[in-house]
Amino acid sequence: MHSTEERMAMDRRALLRSAILLVGGTAAGVPAELFAQGPAAAKAKQFFTPAQFLVLDEVAETIIPKTDTPGARDAGVPAALDALMTNWASAKRQQEFRALLDDMGRSAAGEGAASIRALTPAKRLDFVRRYDAAKMEAKDPVYGRFKELVMTLYYLSEPGATQELRYELSPGKWEAFTTIGPDTRAWAV
Amino acid sequence: MEFDAIVVGSGMSGGWAAKELTEKGLKTLVIERGRHLEHGADYTDSLSPWELQNYGLVNEAEAAEDYGIQSQCYAFSTATKHLWVKDSDHPYTTAEGKPFMWIRGYHLGGRSIMWARQSYRLSEMDFESNAKDGHGSDWPIRYKDMAPWYDHVENFAGISGSKEGLPQLPDGQFLPPMELTGAEKDFKAKLEAAYPTRKLIIGRCAHLTEAKPHHEELGRIQCQYRSLCERGCSYGSYFSSLSATLPAAERTGNLTVVTDAIAHSVIYDPKTGKASGVRVIDAKTKQGRTYEGKVIFLCASAIPTAQILLNSKSEAFPNGLANRSDAVGRYLMDHLSGLGAGGTYPGFEGNYHRGRRPNGFYIPRYRNVTEPADFHRGYGFQGGVMRDNWRRGIGRAGVGAEFKQSLRSPGPWRISVGGFGEMLPRPDNRVTLHPTKTDKWGIPLVHIECSLGENDKKMIAQVNADAKEMLERAGATDIYVRKHYGGLGLGIHEMGTAHMGKDPTKSVLNQYNQAHDVPNLFITDGACMASGGCQNPSLSYMAMSARGAHFAAEFLRAGKI
Numbered sequence: 001m002h003s004t005e006e007r008m009a010m011d012r013r014a015l016l017r018s019a020i021l022l023v024g025g026t027a028a029g030v031p032a033e034l035f036a037q038g039p040a041a042a043k044a045k046q047f048f049t050p051a052q053f054l055v056l057d058e059v060a061e062t063i064i065p066k067t068d069t070p071g072a073r074d075a076g077v078p079a080a081l082d083a084l085m086t087n088w089a090s091a092k093r094q095q096e097f098r099a100l101l102d103d104m105g106r107s108a109a110g111e112g113a114a115s116i117r118a119l120t121p122a123k124r125l126d127f128v129r130r131y132d133a134a135k136m137e138a139k140d141p142v143y144g145r146f147k148e149l150v151m152t153l154y155y156l157s158e159p160g161a162t163q164e165l166r167y168e169l170s171p172g173k174w175e176a177f178t179t180i181g182p183d184t185r186a187w188a189v
Numbered sequence: 190m191e192f193d194a195i196v197v198g199s200g201m202s203g204g205w206a207a208k209e210l211t212e213k214g215l216k217t218l219v220i221e222r223g224r225h226l227e228h229g230a231d232y233t234d235s236l237s238p239w240e241l242q243n244y245g246l247v248n249e250a251e252a253a254e255d256y257g258i259q260s261q262c263y264a265f266s267t268a269t270k271h272l273w274v275k276d277s278d279h280p281y282t283t284a285e286g287k288p289f290m291w292i293r294g295y296h297l298g299g300r301s302i303m304w305a306r307q308s309y310r311l312s313e314m315d316f317e318s319n320a321k322d323g324h325g326s327d328w329p330i331r332y333k334d335m336a337p338w339y340d341h342v343e344n345f346a347g348i349s350g351s352k353e354g355l356p357q358l359p360d361g362q363f364l365p366p367m368e369l370t371g372a373e374k375d376f377k378a379k380l381e382a383a384y385p386t387r388k389l390i391i392g393r394c395a396h397l398t399e400a401k402p403h404h405e406e407l408g409r410i411q412c413q414y415r416s417l418c419e420r421g422c423s424y425g426s427y428f429s430s431l432s433a434t435l436p437a438a439e440r441t442g443n444l445t446v447v448t449d450a451i452a453h454s455v456i457y458d459p460k461t462g463k464a465s466g467v468r469v470i471d472a473k474t475k476q477g478r479t480y481e482g483k484v485i486f487l488c489a490s491a492i493p494t495a496q497i498l499l500n501s502k503s504e505a506f507p508n509g510l511a512n513r514s515d516a517v518g519r520y521l522m523d524h525l526s527g528l529g530a531g532g533t534y535p536g537f538e539g540n541y542h543r544g545r546r547p548n549g550f551y552i553p554r555y556r557n558v559t560e561p562a563d564f565h566r567g568y569g570f571q572g573g574v575m576r577d578n579w580r581r582g583i584g585r586a587g588v589g590a591e592f593k594q595s596l597r598s599p600g601p602w603r604i605s606v607g608g609f610g611e612m613l614p615r616p617d618n619r620v621t622l623h624p625t626k627t628d629k630w631g632i633p634l635v636h637i638e639c640s641l642g643e644n645d646k647k648m649i650a651q652v653n654a655d656a657k658e659m660l661e662r663a664g665a666t667d668i669y670v671r672k673h674y675g676g677l678g679l680g681i682h683e684m685g686t687a688h689m690g691k692d693p694t695k696s697v698l699n700q701y702n703q704a705h706d707v708p709n710l711f712i713t714d715g716a717c718m719a720s721g722g723c724q725n726p727s728l729s730y731m732a733m734s735a736r737g738a739h740f741a742a743e744f745l746r747a748g749k750i
Contacts, residue, residue, distance in 0.1 A: 062588055064592070065593065080244070087243050089249060155579045168544075169235075169415065173543075173544055175544060176369060177368075184598060186576070189238060
């Protein structure tokens with residue numbers, strides 16, 4: 001905002017405020033922290049067990065790996081999804097996601113290594129690809145939502161939205177029909 | 190405390206009534222049931238997606254327990270949760286088997302903060318419709334009565350649009366139109382070739398595509414194309430009570446606003462035959478108190494306005510104030526919404542768009558205008574053709590670097606058209622007071638009985654058939670058809686519960702939005718609508734409010750009321 005605009009906005013707020021007859025009411029605004037991801041959310045106790053979190057971490061990074069841009073792990077997707085379990089998920093969903101990660105962990109163990117992390121990267125990719133294909137083929141709603149969340153948390157994260165893709169908080173104008181090349185990235189939103 | 194005028198409600202209609210009345214020199218009190226909302230400070234439009242609490246996802250248990258109805262609104266997220274009522278705090282009842290999703294926000298500015306900003310005039314055929322097909326009461330006004338008031342509110346609010354010369358959708362005082370995407374222009378050409386009397390135009394919306402001096406005076410600037418509108422706009426780029434009408438009212442020095450004051454009833458004085466004031470309950474203390482005024486405007490939105498009237502019982506009005514017609518609460522309408530179709534729009538791989546246009550295209554009504562139908566009235570479509578992004582990967586198999594790479598570039602163009610249909614006014618679609626249940630302030634609960642009629646059902650089927658056919662004929666692929674999503678209320682266009690009419694024995698308001706039975710009582714919110722048209726109604730509420738305020742002030746000055 002330019003300073004003139006800022007001043008005008010301030011004046012208008014002051015004007016409107018002066019009109020308010022507060023009858024037992026409160027003038028307090030809603031603090032922005034209420035809406036933002038605060039440090040409190042980040043510090044919340046981990047929801048998943050260490051074994052479950054390990055599976056989540058490996059699977060998320062395998063679905064969206066680090067390439068020339070950050071992958072799910074560097075974008076903080078596993079921690080963000082764990083926080084969603086505490087701050088968003090219903091009891092039913094919490095249970096479903098724990099069961100899903102347990103199932104993925106068990107299935108990975110069937111691939112001949114102690115855990116999903118012990119698999120070679122090539123074998124891990126092969127395992128997650130087969131698991132994903134089977135679940136998507138079966139239209140499994142729990143895995144479907146899990147994958148959707150991994151994607152959402154990645155593409156709406158700052159690295160996902162601004163390094164892998166593009167995001168502008170305030171575009172300033174509307175260009176209805178631009179010409180693009182083969183390397184043009186999509187808008188995250 | 191005595192005022193010249195009292196306005197109940199601070200949303201779309203109340204803000205306008207307050208602006209006009211104060212500008213005419215009337216000391217005006219605005220009563221708002223909700224809390225104070227601070228323009229800018231209480232908005233969340235500065236947050237990027239990764240800064241939003243839970244990435245926008247509202248806690249599932251909380252959404253189910255406290256926001257069972259509100260969470261069905263498309264604009265409900267952690268960024269806007271504070272702008273919707275807690276259903277658990279504000280219950281209402283509905284008739285068995287007739288759900289009605291009542292979407293509400295209780296705060297200064299009301300739903301003018303979260304509205305979808307589409308702004309269309311009603312036309313002569315809308316004002317004639319009841320008289321012609323016999324449903325509802327004949328409007329006591331015609332388009333010519335409204336035209337200057339549409340001009341007036343469009344100029345002040347700032348409405349972007351294009352002049353098209355369509356009789357069913359009159360042109361207005363427009364700011365420059367937003368541009369269609371190339372794919373939308375292509376769709377327009379194909380549509381208009383396939384259906385010579387259908388038109389596709391850019392949506393008309395309450396956004397400043399250019400800020401004029403009278404907008405800048407209020408601190409409003411040009412739209413920045415963020416499309417975060419339902420979070421509130423700190424730039425004041427779209428019209429709301431907080432960005433425009435209330436600040437304009439305030440600078441007259443004639444405005445007083447009281448928040449957290451729930452209108453309980455309007456007090457009637459049998460000696461004068463007029464309303465003398467408004468009884469309110471303090472939302473915090475639950476104490477009652479009264480404000481006196483020479484003229485009363487009810488702008489509480491259609492359902493609460495009916496509730497207040499029905500709760501204003503006296504010896505003279507045993508069935509509720511201004512209700513000798515028994516029409517108060519009846520003829521409840523919404524727009525049929527959530528209909529239409531979508532699909533993939535082939536081609537244009539070398540093109541994209543930049544910025545987020547808070548608007549789409551509009552296909553004005555053609556049924557019973559240029560094309561026949563086996564039902565009365567008609568519908569319009571809102572839509573867009575934009576390129577998909579990473580979301581096209583949701584629901585698809587694929588993992589790894591290849592998957593990531595495949596979602597890096599823009600996806601195919603997607604087309605979506607959504608119908609908005611006119612519901613017929615029917616007396617049995619009705620708001621009453623619950624006979625026994627009251628809210629936590631002791632006010633009888635609203636009971637809603639509203640359902641689709643045969644005409645509405647026929648229309649829904651045709652909306653979907655038309656949408657599908659238009660997409661097919663334009664060459665779209667992967668076409669899916671949407672159903673009426675969940676039901677009535679989700680159009681968020683409640684109307685008709687204290688409608689205007691010529692006959693005082695059948696309607697509530699006269700041609701001035703003045704109650705037939707109570708000369709100093711005016712109603713200019715959606716309750717006043719004798720029919721709904723298929724156009725988004727807010728612009729009409731604005732114009733009705735400005736017009737009603739004009740007559741009220743004139744009558745007051747002349748000593749008539």
